[in-house]
Amino acid sequence: MKLRTFLAAGAVASVAMAGAAQAEDMTIVSWGGAYSASQMNAYHKPYMEMNPEVNIINDESAAEAVAKLRAMAEAGNTTWDVVDVVASDAIRLCDEGLAMEVDVDSVLAAAPDGTPASKDFGDFLVTPCFIPQIVYSTTFGYRTDMVGDTPPKNVCAVFDLENYPGKRSLEKRPINNMEWALMCDGVAMADIYDVLATEEGQAQAFAKLDTIKEHVVWWSAGADTPQLLADGEVVIGSTYNGRLFKLIEEDKQPVAMLWDGQVFDLDGWIVPANLSDERKKRALHYLNFATDTQRLADQAKYISYGPARASSAPLVGKHATLGIDMAPHMPNEPKNMSNTLLYNYEFWADYRDDIDAKFQTWLAK
């Protein structure tokens, strides 16, 4: 009898504990590496300190997030609570009904001076499902010891084989490369997407890329170009500005940054559609904290990506371990922004399949 009571009590307790553990776990999906570490330091740790009952589980599969979210939705069992994706993927997830629409002003914190979140994020709210977090850019780094006495000042150095001979690395996709090709083929910044929407414009971009095709190493992972630059395999190459920051400031490689022609892109959060009310509430509670003005500024202490809120910019301080001022390393620092392009989400959502097929054919020939 006693034994049975004991067992029953144990069973009840373990069920209660399992229930409790389930209620408190929150799975946040992100990109891993230095980026996840910056989120851990700036968002997760302080949040868990303030809400000790919540346990944040860091999942590092953001690279496959779109496909996995769709598979989870089809299986009817979404195990993720908050997912870090780039803006173009957020648009796709929103289109597919896989991400929840968020009313920014009622969910997110206003800026310290009272500016509502929707104003503070401004143009970066590219789709109703997306809560922007950082501005990053795809830009070029070059080997300072391989460019002689005339370091490149302009993105068109990539197409200048005469003055900058050697291999260059570009991402194995049409996005950004087509824009740079047109930019360096005399198309005005404002006309790029109008030109790119036409067959002739696409042919023009491919013709420009043809001039360097044999000298290009195509990358698909963000770590490729830093590695190629460090090994001296390429003289100039495109990658994310945060990767170059690490290569230059932390690894002290003879590499310099070319901000000219950088393409802005956004990375941020989405909440999967069809979460239970309880999980949804928790996810939004977390997001309210993690995307407030101070938290976004804090993240810049650990990684050189710019906060997506206008009100965070003045609060950006020094790097947590290197002790250098981070503001000059932000892609949205005015000094770095003389010649920039914002990723045209609408255009690429429409033309991605079409131009990608042409790009792959062009690559293969």
Next chain:
Amino acid sequence: MANGENVSGPILAADGRPLRQSLARALRLQKLRALMLIAPLLIFILVTFAAPIADMLFRSVENAIVPETLPLTVAALEDWDDASGQPPGEKVFAALRQDLLAAVAAKAHTKLGSRLNYEQTGVASLLRKTGRRVKRMEEDGDLAAQFAKIHKSWADPETWATIKRFSNAYTSGYFLNAVDAKLGATGIEARPENERIYIFLFERTLILSVVITVACLLIGYPVAFLLATLPMRTSNMLMILVLLPFWTSLLVRTSAWKVLLQQQGVINDTLVFLGIVGDGARLAMINNQTGTIIAMTHILLPFMILPLYSVMRTIPPSYMRAAKSLGATDWTAFWRVYFPQSVPGIGAGAILVFILAIGYYITPELVGGTSGTFISNRIAYHISSSLNWGLAAALGVILLVVVLVLYWLYDRIIGIDNVKLG
């Protein structure tokens, strides 16, 4: 009839039933019992393996989203002649408005946009934009003009032709795309030259897989021969050398090849140091076909060596000795006596390596650059990045069929009974 039965008279079993019947019954019971025994495995395989694959492959023809999202429009479009060069009448626009209102409420219109954008560039934003404004339309006004005001594509008959062409619950669109064709106004037509990619990639995948299989055979055969003929102690050491890379992570091995093969890598540095190639003329051995062939040959080598080895071990050494004692030279004895007996191992190894190679994905992605990637890299792209699962499924079906056809051919020409894994 009754008369005839009486004449031939069926043979009866002991219980008075016709023997044929009771025999069939006994056999049926036996078969049923056998089926029951394998049922757990069969059900397991069907549920966890066959059904998901079938479901995935079914997506290559599935197109229910169009008729389900635009039921009224699809019905109204039946009367519209897509060759007329005119956009359809007011009736269709009224149906479209109705459908879109329902679709926006269910948030299905953007999904439909993604689907149709595979067939006509621009439909994704067209539907996103229209979805935002359809609620504010005036029901009684000139709907065609109102739609055209939201986006000029609604006045373009081409948009309507696309919707009509893909209004069935099943579509050949994905398969046509997978063989570089499309469903045009006049039926099936080839895609423009600058978009043809898949047939080219299928060919490249097949050719490179054959090259890799042959390379594996040429390198693996002598190794397996050594393994099988050397004394046990030495051959065990050799075997560990064969298995060690087999147990090492695929990514580690691929990255090691990167370090070795790149232009500033170990091999090029050595060649430059020895003065065999100039510093300006370093060999490009990675991020191209050469890289894929070298790395994949190395990675798949154990799959060739192990079946070869297990077959060669069963060849009695006395046969070779007998051949030599009858006057054969070393070469004749090997070629006429030993080699034919090792053919089943070659068959097994070659099939294994070839089938693994044809679906390989990670190594070509890492070291293949642009000229060394396979069709599987495109399938992965469509699954995880472009989300065009229909096209990925169609490409997968074609790859599966190609492998099955090759297997069938192999069976016809060489015979699958000749394959031995040991």
